[in-house]
Amino acid sequence: xxxxxxxxxxxxxxxxxxxxxxxxxxxxxxxxxxxxxxxxxxxxxxxxxxxxxxxxxxxxxxxxxxxxxxxxxxxxxxxxxxxxxxxxxxxxxxxxxxxxxxxxxxxxxxxxxxxxxxxxxxxxxxxxxxxxxxxxxxxxxxxxxxxxxxxxxxxxxxxxxxxxxxxxxxxxxxxxxxxxxxxxxxxxxxxxxxxxxxxxxxxxxxxxxxxxxxxxxxxxxxxxxxxxxxxxxxxxxxxxxxxxxxxxxxxxxxxxxxxxxxxxxxxxxxxxxxxxxxxxxxxxxxxxxxxxxxxxxxxxxxxxxxxxxxxxxxxxxxxxxxxxxxxxxxxxxxxxxxxxxxxxxxxxxxxxxxxxxxxxxxxxxxxxxxxxxxxxxxxxxxxxxxxxxxxxxxxxxxxxxxxxxxxxxxxxxxxxxxxxxxxxxxxxxxxxxxxxxxxxxxxxxxxxxxxxxxx
Amino acid sequence: xxxxxxxxxxxxxxxxxxxxxxxxxxxxxxxxxxxxxxxxxxxxxxxxxxxxxxxxxxxxxxxxxxxxxxxxxxxxxxxxxxxxxxxxxxxxxxxxxxxxxxxxxxxxxxxxxxxxxxxxxxxxxxxxxxxxxxxxxx
Numbered sequence: 316x317x318x319x320x321x322x323x324x325x326x327x328x329x330x331x332x333x334x335x336x337x338x339x340x341x342x343x344x345x346x347x348x349x350x351x352x353x354x355x356x357x358x359x360x361x362x363x364x365x366x367x368x369x370x371x372x373x374x375x376x377x378x379x380x381x382x383x384x385x386x387x388x389x390x391x392x393x394x395x396x397x398x399x400x401x402x403x404x405x406x407x408x409x410x411x412x413x414x415x416x417x418x419x420x421x422x423x424x425x426x427x428x429x430x431x432x433x434x435x436x437x438x439x440x441x442x443x444x445x446x447x448x449x450x451x452x453x454x455x456x457x458x459x460x461x462x463x464x465x466x467x468x469x470x471x472x473x474x475x476x477x478x479x480x481x482x483x484x485x486x487x488x489x490x491x492x493x494x495x496x497x498x499x500x501x502x503x504x505x506x507x508x509x510x511x512x513x514x515x516x517x518x519x520x521x522x523x524x525x526x527x528x529x530x531x532x533x534x535x536x537x538x539x540x541x542x543x544x545x546x547x548x549x550x551x552x553x554x555x556x557x558x559x560x561x562x563x564x565x566x567x568x569x570x571x572x573x574x575x576x577x578x579x580x581x582x583x584x585x586x587x588x589x590x591x592x593x594x595x596x597x598x599x600x601x602x603x604x605x606x607x608x609x610x611x612x613x614x615x616x617x618x619x620x621x622x623x624x625x626x627x628x629x630x631x632x633x634x635x636x637x638x639x640x641x642x643x644x645x646x647x648x649x650x651x652x653x654x655x656x657x658x659x660x661x662x663x664x665x666x667x668x669x670x671x672x673x674x675x676x677x678x679x680x681x682x683x684x685x686x687x688x689x690x691x692x693x694x695x696x697x698x699x700x701x702x703x704x705x706x707x708x709x710x711x712x713x714x715x716x717x718x719x720x721x722x723x724x725x726x727x728x729x730x731x732x733x734x735x736x737x738x739x740x741x742x743x744x745x746x747x748x749x750x751x752x753x754x755x756x757x758x759x760x761x762x763x764x765x766x767x768x769x770x
Numbered sequence: 771x772x773x774x775x776x777x778x779x780x781x782x783x784x785x786x787x788x789x790x791x792x793x794x795x796x797x798x799x800x801x802x803x804x805x806x807x808x809x810x811x812x813x814x815x816x817x818x819x820x821x822x823x824x825x826x827x828x829x830x831x832x833x834x835x836x837x838x839x840x841x842x843x844x845x846x847x848x849x850x851x852x853x854x855x856x857x858x859x860x861x862x863x864x865x866x867x868x869x870x871x872x873x874x875x876x877x878x879x880x881x882x883x884x885x886x887x888x889x890x891x892x893x894x895x896x897x898x899x900x901x902x903x904x905x906x907x908x
Contacts, residue, residue: 333781361781363889363905388885388907425808425879426848426872484846494882495908533845536884536907540838547888548827561888700779701881701908730880770882 316344322355323687325749331698331741335361336368342558343371347566348379350628350635354687356642357749358696358741362387364561367641370690372626374635375567380555381575382564383546385638386621388539390579391586392497392530393617394665394693395463396676397594399523399601400609403503406523406765409604410723413501414766416600418725421499421593422491423770427727429490431592438482439474441489445584446615449591454490459591461654462612464644467591469584473577477534478541481578484533485585490592494728494770496694496735497529498667499593502674502762512678512759515660516613524762525610526674527593528667529770530619531586538582542575567636576621583620590615613676614654614663618643618693626688637688645679645691645756653679664756666747667694670724670767671717671737675747677756691756695743704739705730713737717767726769735769775803778890780905785890786837787903793893794856796902797833801840801854801867804906808844809877814852816868824863829893833902836863837886841906844883848872881908 320340324332336359343365344353350372359368364384373379399406406413422429433441441448446467449455460467492499504522507513518524531538546563550556553566565572594612601608621638628635637644646653646662653662661678668674672695683689699707710729713736717724726732744761751758778785784807788800805811822839826832836856844850851869858864872879889905 335781363783363887363907367782384888388887424874425877425882426874428848480842480846484842494879495884533842536845537842540842540885543885543888544826544831544835544838547831559888560891563888697782700781701784702777702779727874728878728880730878734880 316341318344318349318352320344321352322359323749323753323755324357325745328357328745328749332359333361336366339366340369342562343369345558346380346562346564347555348373348377350374356692358692358694358746360696362640364559365640368692368696369640370638370642370687372635372637372688373567379567379636380564381567381572381621381636382562382638383539383542383575384561384563385640386579387619387640388536389530389619390535390539390582391617392619393586393615394667395527395590395594395615396613396665397525397610398517398613399525400611401523401605401607402521403523405605406501410765413604414723414725416604417499417766417768420596420600421768423768424494424727427491428487431489433486433489441588442474442477442581442584443472444468445587446591449588454592454595459612463587463615464617467587469580471577472580472584474581476574476577477538477581481534481537484537488532489589490596491532492593492770493529493532494731497770498670499768500526500764501766502526502764504760505763506761508758508760509678512660515657516663516676516759518676518760525597526665526667527590529589531582532589534585535582538578542578545571579621583617586617614665616643616663616665639690641693642690643693644689645683646689647679647681647684664691666692666743668743669695669735669737669740670764670769671722672743673761673763675743675758676760677747677750678759679756680754682754683756686753686755692746692750695740695746697739698741699739701734704734704736707738708733708736722764722767724767724769732769775799777803777806783905783907785903785905787901789899789901791899793829793900794858796900797836797856798854800902801837804837804840804883805851807883807908808879808881809850811852813877814850815870816852817870819866819868822865822867825861827861830891832861832863833893834886834888834891834904836865837904837906840867841883841885843867850877883908
């Protein structure tokens with residue numbers, strides 16, 4: 316290993332963590348140009364190549380690499396949180412009709428398509444301009460953009476680096492939620508842990524927020540697939556010995572590395588545009604169901620990315636290529652990249668739970684910079700395979716049990732619901748407590764679902 | 771041969787494993803295993819035929835490439851497949867797939883497959899049959 320492996324977790328989480336996490340993090344530590352350490356977050360689990368919940372930074376001046384496997388197939392998968400301007404009672408008075416209206420309006424699940432069809436020119440503009448493109452086309456508000464990482468538009472994107480097949484997969488998928496662990500939830504704030512940060516984020520106990528968890532859809536999946544193969548094939552040419560083919564990578568300063576970065580950034584824009592369009596659809600539903608609602612974007616943050624950031628390593632501050640796979644950027648208070656109204660509190664870190672359990676809003680810390688290049692966990696992490704979950708639960712049973720607790724679930728697939736049963740996930744509270752205790756991020760608020768739309 | 775394909779567990783995702791008297795047959799059956807992650811294979815009608823071509827420098831990468839090509843066509847065409855035919859020609863693969871467009875009400879698709887990974891990727895002759903397996907990201 317070129318650098319050590321550092322795993323952040325409580326004793327209990329560490330005990331339950333798959334042995335593969337350590338093994339995969341150790342493999343990452345062997346990649347060229349890695350600096351400081353190969354990190355695993357408290358929600359880390361067995362991924363492919365990188366552990367999910369893995370963070371690694373590479374120095375381009377030291378032969379550093381960029382890895383398609385280190386970002387994953389669902390490029391820029393992330394969470395967006397909106398304040399609805401409403402309280403629990405407002406929602407509960409229309410809970411069922413709102414759940415039905417959201418389910419009807421939000422395309423979710425396998426084979427679903429959006430209402431938007433992109434021609435070649437619109438596709439390229441979307442890939443270069445991200446959420447800005449969406450807002451330019453009437454899907455959202457100018458004020459949304461300042462609450463999105465990169466102000467809604469990732470620079471350095473290259474539409475020409477994205478294959479025709481990737482574009483083909485995306486042509487009718489804008490504004491779709493996807494499936495698996497992707498969801499849209501209406502949630503109630505149940506606890507506030509940090510009054511000052513909660514105030515800055517606009518959160519109080521009893522408020523209702525909405526979280527959207529999804530990514531770059533078919534376009535990102537196709538880019539991930541294609542570059543994984545190209546990087547695996549060309550690794551030897553680049554003089555890279557791969558401990559695991561899934562760690563396929565290319566030097567940052569190579570034609571392939573640069574092309575991947577351009578395509579990956581285009582996929583980030585696709586994800587940002589997608590979540591922006593979904594936001595617009597949600598606002599339309601709320602405008603009809605609850606005219607008093609005013610859906611204000613709190614923040615949008617991705618957890619499958621590689622970003623160029625300035626960090627301290629080996630006594631100097633320099634530009635590094637930080638891979639976060641199933642890990643959330645967590646910039647500390649005062650960082651210039653945080654929107655000014657939130658800056659003093661630190662960057663919001665949005666942690667999605669599973670349906671039926673809580674989700675959390677955390678804030679980045681100053682300490683996180685030295686702990687893991689300003690990174691934190693991203694969710695609960697699975698405790699059980701889908702295979703096992705199907706043996707344990709029936710979808711109808713899960714939906715009924717949640718309904719009895721006042722949580723309405725809408726999904727095209729009961730089997731999908733069973734695979735995503737709350738019990739198949741780790742305890743998100745334990746993950747968040749470990750992130751807080753280690754200083755990766757600090758807890759601001761806990762939210763619990765009232766309505767869950769599953770893909 | 772009794773088993774044509776099976777699924778195996780992975781923490782977050784799902785493993786697919788196909789068996790066959792030939793490599794090509796193992797590839798075909800592994801693709802069927804993939805359909806079974808999304809829906810019951812028996813619910814899918816063979817209404818439409820599509821062609822798939824791939825190429826990769828070794829058998830394992832070719833297997834992952836084949837599954838990824840199938841995933842890509844499932845996604846771009848919004849289709850599910852119930853039957854596959856594979857012909858191998860050195861580093862090239864010529865495939866056919868038969869299926870139909872997703873009907874959410876009838877197929878009740880559980881989950882979308884994002885891509886075939888290289889995790890647990892293996893193509894080997896074991897016992898008395900060929901076996902091709904990998905983990906797919908869902």
